[in-house]
Amino acid sequence: MPDFDVDAVRKQFPALSEGAAHFDGPGGSQTPQAVADAVARTMVSAISNRGRLTPAERRADDIVIEARQAMADLLGADPGGVVFGRSMTQLTYDISRALAKTWGPGDEVIVTKLDHDANVRPWVQAAEAAGATVRWLAFDPATTELDDITPLLSDRTKLVAVTAASNLLGTRPDLDALAAAVRRTDALLYVDGVHLTAHAPVDMAFADFYACSPYKFFGPHCGVLAASPALLETITPDKLLPSSNAVPERFEFGTLPYELLAGTTAAIDFIAGLGGVGENRRERLLSSLMLLEIHEDTLRAELEFRLAAIDAVTLHGKAVRRTPTLLFSVAGHEPAAVSAALAARGVNAPSGSFYAIETARHLGLGDTGATRAGLAPYTNQSDVDRLVEAVEHLVN
Structure with missing residues (x-):
């Protein structure tokens, strides 16, 4: 199976030239030039x-x-x-x-x-x-x-x-x-x-x-x-x-x-075209998405591990099978304040219930929800580092 080339993928997204680390994909991904x-x-x-x-x-x-x-x-x-x-x-x-x-x-x-x-x-x-x-x-x-x-x-x-x-x-x-x-x-x-x-x-x-x-x-x-x-x-x-x-x-x-x-x-x-192989588009899509899943899950596991190591952080998602999406709260800080602090350091990770209002209420988070970090094909190691460092800066 070919490797997932995140650097090559990132070059296809003009918006990344603005310099932000985008963890806001669950609300709408960035757009490649071809689209x-x-x-x-x-x-x-x-x-x-x-x-x-x-x-x-x-x-x-x-x-x-x-x-x-x-x-x-x-x-x-x-x-x-x-x-x-x-x-x-x-x-x-x-x-x-x-x-x-x-x-x-x-x-x-x-x-x-x-x-x-x-x-x-x-x-x-x-x-x-x-x-x-x-x-x-x-x-x-x-x-x-x-x-x-x-x-x-x-x-x-x-x-x-x-x-x-x-x-x-x-x-x-x-x-x-x-x-x-x-x-x-x-x-x-x-x-x-x-x-x-x-x-x-x-x-x-x-x-x-x-x-x-x-x-x-x-x-x-x-x-x-x-x-x-x-x-x-x-x-x-x-x-x-x-x-x-x-x-x-x-x-x-x-x-x-x-x-x-x-x-x-x-x-x-x-x-x-994200590295997939096959004789037709359906086969290439399945192959590419398998590569993408490995890339995103690897980064998600690292991000989750590092956030969990911060005493003030509470992670809310614990399902066995998940997308590369993390919901977290920071003790002593309202969700909106967390997102504002991250944004000030060039990390886009919004907060809220994101219209999953029944979910947020059932979790005991109320209508304000928590902060969400969603990974995408263009997420790289530097993005993960920046998010973790921004959270550490907030709590220290």
Whole structure:
């Protein structure tokens, strides 16, 4: 297996020239030059609504087709079931409202206390509007591992919404086991892959729906939902009368942002080029993400060890399987003050609950949360050193 060349990777991110050590990737990664170029190229090219008559129409159509295929390669999905939207939040609201049309009193929906609110509130609100019951799956605050879902499942369960990785703690639930339990019912499984997709190989075969955000994996700000075309055919969203009723277009409202889709394809090609090998893009993506996972986990383990050695620091994530994401508190310092002190030393590690409000409250951290340090492909040893030194400077 080839080595992961972090120096070569860093050279592709113009933003790093500003000199900050970026641990803010969970909120949105930095952007490689190739993605910016793809967006700019599209913006200055002749482009129109999709069609096959003029070069401008064909260019728009090709961009959409290519982006669907790129996302399918990244997620192990069917390109005919890839839906683009403004954000994961917007797409989840749209699907929750469409699905809830078939729910009623006596039906149940399961959400977790480990999730970002974008995979909680849309389902809670849709269930309440339909008169359905919401059931909560908790996690152990000590281990940050998700509880067993089996006691909550029944023949009344319509949908289970769960994260592939906690954006606050990095915890990666055992989705294979959870999906197997859900499959023993007729419930649908909706997975929030926003935080996981940037850090590990994905095969969405275990999920009915998989939602993610390209701007978390080096692309532009937009959202993606993947499902089987056959499943999407059974769902009827509210839409404009003259708009297409075809899948997946009937879930995409208004003209798609072609420049953002071009950037999404470029981001996926960038990931495939992170040292991966294979005969096709899917194989190169899986190979690259395996290399990336090793690089990030190695640095995460060192950072975790060094932060744990500082008496004033409390680390909150203890799950066996995690993304390279650490949540920590510093005794005697409010989370916002910790981030401000780090920022003053050129280290970008923000604080808060990061919309995982149920998670932060369940941990006893309240709505202010704690400080989060997320690693990325461009994180190097110097970044880790700078973060640790900045924390040591704060407490000494």
